[in-house]
Amino acid sequence: MGSRVKNIEYFLPSKVLTNNELAEEFHRWESEKIEEKLGIKERHIAEENQTASDLGFCAAEKLLANYPRENIDALIFCTQSPDYFLPATSCVLQEKLKLKKNCAVFDINQGCSGFIYGLAIAKSFITSNIAQNILLITAETYSKHINPKDLANKTIFGDGAAAILIEKSELENIFEFVLGSDGSGYNNLIVKAGGFRHPYNKDPEIKMTNSGDIYTDNNLYMNGREIFNFTIEAVPLVVKECLMKNNLTIDEVDYFIFHQANKFMIDYLRQKIGIPENRFYNNIELTGNTVSSTIPIALKDAKDNSIIKPGDKILICGFGVGYSWGATIITI
Numbered sequence: 001m002g003s004r005v006k007n008i009e010y011f012l013p014s015k016v017l018t019n020n021e022l023a024e025e026f027h028r029w030e031s032e033k034i035e036e037k038l039g040i041k042e043r044h045i046a047e048e049n050q051t052a053s054d055l056g057f058c059a060a061e062k063l064l065a066n067y068p069r070e071n072i073d074a075l076i077f078c079t080q081s082p083d084y085f086l087p088a089t090s091c092v093l094q095e096k097l098k099l100k101k102n103c104a105v106f107d108i109n110q111g112c113s114g115f116i117y118g119l120a121i122a123k124s125f126i127t128s129n130i131a132q133n134i135l136l137i138t139a140e141t142y143s144k145h146i147n148p149k150d151l152a153n154k155t156i157f158g159d160g161a162a163a164i165l166i167e168k169s170e171l172e173n174i175f176e177f178v179l180g181s182d183g184s185g186y187n188n189l190i191v192k193a194g195g196f197r198h199p200y201n202k203d204p205e206i207k208m209t210n211s212g213d214i215y216t217d218n219n220l221y222m223n224g225r226e227i228f229n230f231t232i233e234a235v236p237l238v239v240k241e242c243l244m245k246n247n248l249t250i251d252e253v254d255y256f257i258f259h260q261a262n263k264f265m266i267d268y269l270r271q272k273i274g275i276p277e278n279r280f281y282n283n284i285e286l287t288g289n290t291v292s293s294t295i296p297i298a299l300k301d302a303k304d305n306s307i308i309k310p311g312d313k314i315l316i317c318g319f320g321v322g323y324s325w326g327a328t329i330i331t332i
Helices: 019-026 031-038 052-064 089-096 114-127 151-156 183-188 224-245 263-273 291-304
Strands: 002-011 016-018 042-044 074-078 104-108 133-140 160-169 178-181 189-191 220-222 255-258 313-320 324-331
Touching (some): 002 052, 002 291, 002 324, 019 151, 031 151, 052 133, 104 114, 114 160, 114 291, 114 313, 114 324, 133 291, 151 220, 160 291, 183 189, 224 313, 255 291, 291 313
Parallel strands (some): 074 104, 255 313
Antiparallel strands (some): 002 160, 133 160, 178 324, 189 220
């Protein structure tokens, strides 16, 4: 018994925030400088009344347009911007998508490594015969966490969702996983207020980052320098361990797709690890960092543009908030 990624679809909100608009608003960076530094020209932003479940629903409807939804026997929803504290947003989506009632549904609160974690859970469900056809949805509206005066984070993050169908197959097309975390860095990428440790503050203290960006504890805070340091230390080791666990070398992997954090970071990782540029995919330009959806969106685009082909071995690696990380190798 094996498992495979059968299909991927994604959905991006219609509202677009361009570098030109950011440059006009903040007068601190030029449009070209943002693109040069981050590799991003524009990002999609959810409307005020548009939630992660709305984006996930639209992605899933595209995926299920030509697939019998009664076959879905598990739904995994990955988000860090849920509709409610409770119930799980997956329960809301089960009803909206008209999935059968004997369908396992649950949420996972994961960020940049969320797709990898979801894939690992889906494979485990199939291997243990709990489910045969699993719908994994990754969806984020990080823009709702960001302070309007926080240029750094507004330039990086975009909203979006991906829907992935994982199914039982005769051959194993999802190989061995490497998963890990280092909670000592939890406070370097955080929305501090809003839970029960630090309730939402109606009159929060205004704070400023070292780069001059404004935020409060109700907003997303990112220590970019520490995130970068974590990434360049952890990811090369994760890739090395993933290759060893799957008895492969870099030369035996056809393509590498990393979490699309920003172009500078992933280019630095590519060079440090020694991955040839012609086997490394980057599609952050028109989407920004969509958190748990970056890898499935990149997989979909790479497949549609014949960059990756059936039978190719693709190493995928996610890393970030938590800190957490994950990697595996798949064939499409």
